[in-house]
Amino acid sequence: MNSTFQRLMAQATQLTRAGDLRGATAAIQAALAGGAAPPPAPADADVIDVPARELVEPVAPLNRAAPVAGEFITGSYTGAAGTRDYKLYVPPGAHGRRLPLVVMLHGCTQNPDDFAAGTRMNEAAREQGFLVLYPAQTQQANPSRCWNWFKHNHQRRGRGEPELLAGMTREVTARHGADHRRVYVAGLSAGGAMAAILGAAYPELYAAVGVHSGLPVGSARDVKTAFDAMKNGAAGKARTAMPPTIVFHGDRDTTVHPLNGKQVAADCIGACEPQLERARHANGRHYTRRTYRDANGRLAAEHWEVHGAGHAWSGGSARGSYTDGQGPDATAEMLRFFFLQAQREAG
The missing domain is CATH 3.40.50.1820 (Alpha/Beta hydrolase fold, catalytic domain)
Known part of the structure; x- marks a missing residue:
């Protein structure tokens, strides 16, 4: 786990405790994206995104599944x-x-x-x-x-x-x-x-x-x-x-x-x-x-x-x-x- 991820997740925790849920979400997104700036959070709190991604060795997703009969x-x-x-x-x-x-x-x-x-x-x-x-x-x-x-x-x-x-x-x-x-x-x-x-x-x-x-x-x-x-x-x-x-x-x-x-x-x-x-x-x-x-x-x-x-x-x-x-x-x-x-x- 790299220092950027740890810093951003600590920031997200602090923002959550402070009640800044939009800011916490942005910090979580940035951490999960490897430190890249996330897109702006929507104005409606009901559409806040909570990604749930694995943070270990990545496997590049395929655009198509391998051919299967059928x-x-x-x-x-x-x-x-x-x-x-x-x-x-x-x-x-x-x-x-x-x-x-x-x-x-x-x-x-x-x-x-x-x-x-x-x-x-x-x-x-x-x-x-x-x-x-x-x-x-x-x-x-x-x-x-x-x-x-x-x-x-x-x-x-x-x-x-x-x-x-x-x-x-x-x-x-x-x-x-x-x-x-x-x-x-x-x-x-x-x-x-x-x-x-x-x-x-x-x-x-x-x-x-x-x-x-x-x-x-x-x-x-x-x-x-x-x-x-x-x-x-x-x-x-x-x-x-x-x-x-x-x-x-x-x-x-x-x-x-x-x-x-x-x-x-x-x-x-x-x-x-x-x-x-x-x-x-x-x-x-x-x-x-x-x-x-x-x-x-x-x-x-x-x-x-x-x-x-x-x-x-x-x-x-x-x-x-x-x-x-x-x-x-x-x-x-x-x-x-x-x-x-x-x-x-x-x-």
């Missing part, structure tokens, strides 16, 4: 809350089949092609037979292309980005004949926080949720509380009912505190005791997995704590940004978890 098509959705583009992966032989749909929400500074490349989700969809929807955040909505999980008007059913993303999910499900019983949502960082919001707001739409390096629902209402939650965890947050949820978080994450991952899992589990597994993945990293079941023995949550990992998609490909190839495969484990929920519902 179709990777571009689309757009417009609803009452606005318009967003998206990309949709359709595997070979999808015509006439009611396939599952996985919605993937990218992190800050990412885009659908980059996120697809880093998570290898399209390759998994080709092999296992499901659709993948990648909504794209705009720089007009957020200068760093973060989903606005920390803004009060983007945290509830029927409002803002949750309503827009739910509407997009419904439209793609209907247009492509996906199985409405097997629709799932996952995301990284800001995308993970928004995935949790979607699961809580639309439990009838999303059968299960995957949160990687994200934050729990209700962890922030503005830039100050967002900064506090990212740094220290979402202290004092009210418990939020969630669909079955799988959580991945590195215990060396300096961008979003690992306590947030534990709090996401806590929203799903109540007071039940977990089944504990500690192991080392073949790629090198140790991990602790906690599996929680409800009173009926049904899978409620899994929490994967990846030891030594930072703010990056576990088991991801270096072809995308913010990935860690040494950890357990978050893509494979999320899909396993998701499709168990589908089997339960379909049975």
Whole structure:
């Protein structure tokens, strides 16, 4: 961590304590940009940007994912809350089949092609037979292309980005004949926080949720509380009912505190005791997995704590940004978890 970053983050802390939230945001943006001057903060405090970027060795994002058999098509959705583009992966032989749909929400500074490349989700969809929807955040909505999980008007059913993303999910499900019983949502960082919001707001739409390096629902209402939650965890947050949820978080994450991952899992589990597994993945990293079941023995949550990992998609490909190839495969484990929920519902 260089001296410029430390200086700017210290300045952001001082400005936050002094109540200068716009100034604090500008300092955070400058730190995350490597010291470069950030764009001017908007006049409306409701559109303050809180980037959530990893500050370790950078991996240059690709403009396009590597070619995968099937179709990777571009689309757009417009609803009452606005318009967003998206990309949709359709595997070979999808015509006439009611396939599952996985919605993937990218992190800050990412885009659908980059996120697809880093998570290898399209390759998994080709092999296992499901659709993948990648909504794209705009720089007009957020200068760093973060989903606005920390803004009060983007945290509830029927409002803002949750309503827009739910509407997009419904439209793609209907247009492509996906199985409405097997629709799932996952995301990284800001995308993970928004995935949790979607699961809580639309439990009838999303059968299960995957949160990687994200934050729990209700962890922030503005830039100050967002900064506090990212740094220290979402202290004092009210418990939020969630669909079955799988959580991945590195215990060396300096961008979003690992306590947030534990709090996401806590929203799903109540007071039940977990089944504990500690192991080392073949790629090198140790991990602790906690599996929680409800009173009926049904899978409620899994929490994967990846030891030594930072703010990056576990088991991801270096072809995308913010990935860690040494950890357990978050893509494979999320899909396993998701499709168990589908089997339960379909049975």
